[in-house]
Amino acid sequence: MSTVTPLRAAVVGVGHMGRHHVRIYSELAETKLVAVVDANLERANEYARKFAAQAFADIEPVIDQVDLVSIAVPTVAHLQTAKPFIEAGKAVLIEKPLAGNVEEGRRIVDLAEKHGVVVQVGHTERFNPVVRAINKMGIRPRFIESQRVSPFTFRSADVGVVMDMMIHDIDIVLSLTGQPVAQVEAVGVSVLGPHEDIANARLTFADGCVANLTGSRLALKTERRIRVFSEQAYLSLDYQKKTGVAIKKDANLDVLKIAREQNLENLAQLAGGDYSKLVKIEPLSFTDEEPLRAELLAFVEAVRTNSRPVVSARDGLDAVETADRIVRSIKEHNWKLS
Incomplete structure (x- = not known):
């Protein structure tokens, strides 16, 4: 039986992709789903109740409670959502594409490199x-x-x-x-x-x-x-x-x-x-x-070993460019x- 402490996970945005992140984090032995965040608190509550987590309408109370987070909000909000987590030293998986434009993509890469944080991009394919x-x-x-x-x-x-x-x-x-x-x-x-x-x-x-x-x-x-x-x-x-x-x-x-x-x-x-x-x-x-389960397992492994993820922020930026x-x-x- 494994004695490794599960990593505390959160999902921000429970739309088409985010709800699957919620499900898989709740299933993995390597993670413990602790928070579901969505601007629509009713929707956050729906998934939080289903998978035994807490629901939030804002990311601020969540940042200090987690080791890693999946960000599945609309692309235009990727930078503003990821930035506080990265600055707090939390590992981040950002759904594809990394950002809506090259400038914001570069800012995410710079933040990841400055703070030495694992940032993976959700190119599930x-x-x-x-x-x-x-x-x-x-x-x-x-x-x-x-x-x-x-x-x-x-x-x-x-x-x-x-x-x-x-x-x-x-x-x-x-x-x-x-x-x-x-x-x-x-x-x-x-x-x-x-x-x-x-x-x-x-x-x-x-x-x-x-x-x-x-x-x-x-x-x-x-x-x-x-x-x-x-x-x-x-x-x-x-x-x-x-x-x-x-x-x-x-x-x-x-x-x-x-x-x-x-x-x-x-x-x-x-x-x-x-x-x-x-x-x-x-x-x-x-x-x-x-594929998404394999992606999240790879993300967790990169976080545990503090290693370069399979699809790094730099890879995501190359795709956006x-x-x-x-x-x-x-x-x-x-x-x-x-």
Whole structure:
């Protein structure tokens, strides 16, 4: 039986994401949920009663009672909500995106570094079994294609599809490549309001890798897919269904090398061959672990060991900076519906 004292946890904001943070903190042996905070005290009370915690309408009484906190308030309030906790030396997990703009994102990073506090960003897709499978393969991407589309949810109307949805894929491709973005080209369309609802971005990285990202919140159904091309393998994965396939080189692929060595320039002469025998097709297997649960466990581990979280504030800032470049590129192209 573990004798480790659970870390005292609070959740600020119990909307679409925050309520799941409340549930998971109450379930983990590593944490004790002590406070639920929401501007709507009635809603805070609802979840506090359900999970045996105290309810508050303001963060001030909570700061000294906790070791860590999840902040799941609207993006525009991330900085003002996180700042008092960070200055008090409390570990903070901020739901994605880190901030609504680059300036506020930098201020959060500066605060975290100044006070030596663990700040993790809630890019939950990093903990999706699909993404973990890609990381385990250790491939070097040369081309990445992602698609993330869904019906409009009305939850994030204060930002466009880039900061609302594409930010997930931006963070993933940044982590997969490990390279700075050298060039951004993007187009988009605003349909329901002032912000882009459909966007496509082409990112060129310093090592030559290219990522093509598509996001839409005007689709009839939800799809979240990624394809990764490299010299070692081709991966096709579905985040939502948690399915995927890896296609790798097989020893039989040497037949092509031999053909070239024999000056068989026209590979059409091999048309009678079976291509499937030249490659190895492997269905990928994934765990059923809930990504948010894995994310919070990783956060708790980073707090206990005072180590760099899987998705640090700096990582979150990189994603916001890239998203900002995409949005600016969209505005430069200035697509409009006639």
